[in-house]
Amino acid sequence: MELSKNFIAGEAEAKWYAHWLDKGYFNSTPDEREPYTIVIPPPNVTGVLHMGHCLNNTIQDILIRRARMQGKNACWVPGTDHASIATEAKVVGMLRERGIAKSSLTREEFLAYAWEWKEKYGGIILQQLKKLGCSLDWNRTSFTMDKDYYQSVMKVFVDLHGKGLIYRGKRMVNWDPVSLTALSDEEVIFKEVDSKLYYVKYLLTDKDGQPSGDGAGLTVATTRPETILGDIAICVNPTDERYTNLIGKNVLVPIINRVIPVIADEYVTMDFGTGALKITPAHDKNDNVLGIKHNLKAIDTLDASGKFTAENLMEDKPSELVLSYVGVDRFALRKKIVEDISALQLIEKTEEYKGQVGTSERTGAVIEHRLSLQWFIDMQKFIANNPEILSAVSDDNIAFHPAKLKNTYSHWMGNIKDWCISRQLWWGQQIPAWYDEAGNVYVAESLEALHTNQPATIGMQLKQDEDVLDTWFSSWLWPMEVFKGISHPGNDDIAYYYPSTTLVTGQDILFFWVARMIMAGYEYAGQRPFKDVYFTGMVRDKLGRKMSKQLGNSPDLLALIDNYGADAVRFGIMVSSPAGNDLMFDESALEQGRNFNNKLWNALKLVKMWEARVADNNDTSDPNSFAINWFTNRLNQVKAEVEILMHQFRLSEALKTIYSLIWDDFCSWYLEWVKPGFEQPVEAAVFNTTVAFFEELMQLLHPFMPFVSEEIYHLLRQQSTDLCVTQDAPTIAAAVPVLQQGELLKQVISALRDARNKNQLKPKETIQLHIQTEDSAAFKAIENIISKQVNAAAVFYTNDTVANSIVVAVEQNKFYIESEQKLDSAALKTDLLKDLAHQQGFIASVQKKLSNEKFVQNAKPEVIELERKKLSDAAARIKTIEEGLAGLN
């Protein structure tokens, strides 16, 4: 069969993926084998594959393919997340394009559109994962809004509510005035913005609540003058001498002329602004805390969309001016109020100010702090009920890779705040709470369940809570509910697959997701949800910038797969990506992957070329026996190394180790050593062993580069099964002496080639080689390899220096090169002198150490022994160099 010039990735990818699916290799059902379970971090159902997914899922595929080849029952569960905010935003956008406003639809109508949209466009990302070669069990595809899943979320809500872990309360929440929903702290991104600091004067009042008339007052610095109409107090630090005499007095809020007290609290920083702080409990988190502490009223002056409202100002008998603000957006309002206060001559000055502003992760809108009735989980109590949530991570029952994230986890857990789980959206699991006309709350899995549990509710006018649950309130059940462990507890799947083995995810969702899965795992399964967590970093461009649509630095992954092949993309993204480190993505790494494919392909071509001229006798020459013996051991050595690296989740290093084994040891050394001369026959043993080596190499590489390895595996010879499910042979301990001899051989060849290069001998020009060694037997077995590799026409053994030659020293052996070309020993002499200086310097440093009495007294005996050996080795080396130099003259 004629092989193409290069590996054609696209063809092999389509062919093998279809074949693997056809054979059902990725499907798993419980059996007597040990399970290896991974649940995919469910991408947003609206998502498309990007570099982050690529890294993440390549890692998962490597782990799951390796487990499959090690005889475990490998199960990798795919699925998607309904992603309430992101999906609802997309659907709203889609409707807007069609000229339909969400506000014109009923909840049911909107959800019908959302499902239609989800069926049509949702889950594209799962198809894209197939392109990457991901070996997921597609029969198990889950969605966080599947019927059973939905029910499991209801069940958990009701359960936690019953346990007193869920409560409803008025709390200051992060409010997104654009999507009209509360956000968790994790969904708020702080950004530095240029703003202004306004110095506003509040006039002191007399006993009757009128301005004191002398213009006396107190100046407050604020970045948010639009909230001024909600001010309820001015606060100063009790130790601030500037204001001591004002504490307890009253001032007037500009424009609205509300009389408010000056109070004192240590919270106030004296050196920020004027040292006086206006307190607006309805619009600022810290103010809210102070408000509660000092028993102050919260006056809300902004509505849900961030526009001014006078609803709560009626007590103040608002003026025409105040009423004119109604409906004005907060940013326009800021301008307007500043102008109006300015007109009253109560703005003393304005400063430029760089401040932090919270923005919505989804819509980018500046968030408001807003008092709102929301559902919460009492996290302190939750953790107190399940102390393993903390201990499992600290004592490595759940092992984090890299381990440094353990600190981050325990620090967060130690300072945990209650989790606001309600969202003012329609797409998601609607909160299973009903209100009667009196406002009483009833919680049950469904209306039917409610009527069954509390027959008194039958016939009542009940209205279900409008809100849905935070997306993470469903995804924290993922490792259990993909096996229906909540909706159908104790079923065969959950019993077999849970806890899962490894979770691979981004460290950015350590708190959003990983921590909460651990919490749910202990609460509902009584055990950890996974054994190991591999955290990936963020994928950045090669300049270290985050990938973003705005910068346009986010490559089109499918185009990359088309250009380089899926294996090359997998190689490129894995080759320099240790756990937890950000990955600087550079397309040149993909090129390296593609070149590697090509290298493999060419090695295959070489071996296939031999197939036609295999000798029909069973002789094996000495040098070939040596080469085979050496590579057998080298392969075992690397297999053992890879096993350790994989066990430590050092995937990048494992890949590099395999890459170097194939490229350097197999292609550059082994194949060159056993390669027959032009059109010469190849020994049968050499051919068969080489094919077997090649198969083992493909097996080792398969988890990383599945397509090219499967393709080559089948082209090497007729196979009875597929590489994808071929079980790894046990690793045999490598024999050290033959490995050492191999290293010596490589060194000798390199040194001789270097000497040839330095003397500008053309590759085609032959040399005569004289070997001076104490162990000529060792060289007899490999002299043919040496002569082939350094193009020596003849090899001799000598006990003496050879005149008119160049000398090369390797360990205690000397090699003399004779050539018909004129040899220029100058370059070589320079090298030898350099080496000599290096060795002498080295000896000096070792001698210094050994002559230090304290070193000899304190150092461990084996360390001293080692130093002595270094000294004698270096001395021997110097002797060899000096003899070489003498021979040159």
Add this chain to the structure above:
RNA sequence: GGGAGCAUAGCUCAGUUGGUUUAGAGCAUCUGCCUUACAAGCAGAGGGUCCGCGGUUCGAACCCGUGUGCUCCCA
């Protein structure tokens, strides 16, 4: 403001309880080669104040302190 982490070759990274030859790899660079598997290749080479300063130690890339720079998380 609080906390965590990082800093080693041009780039991306190893460096395993402080001693394993005066620090390693891949990529990039340079030199020489169109050598019947591979120029997407082969054979070589050069390249480092291990961020600065101070300390502990017989001995420090590694431990401690401090400064600088960067990143992330939380307010």
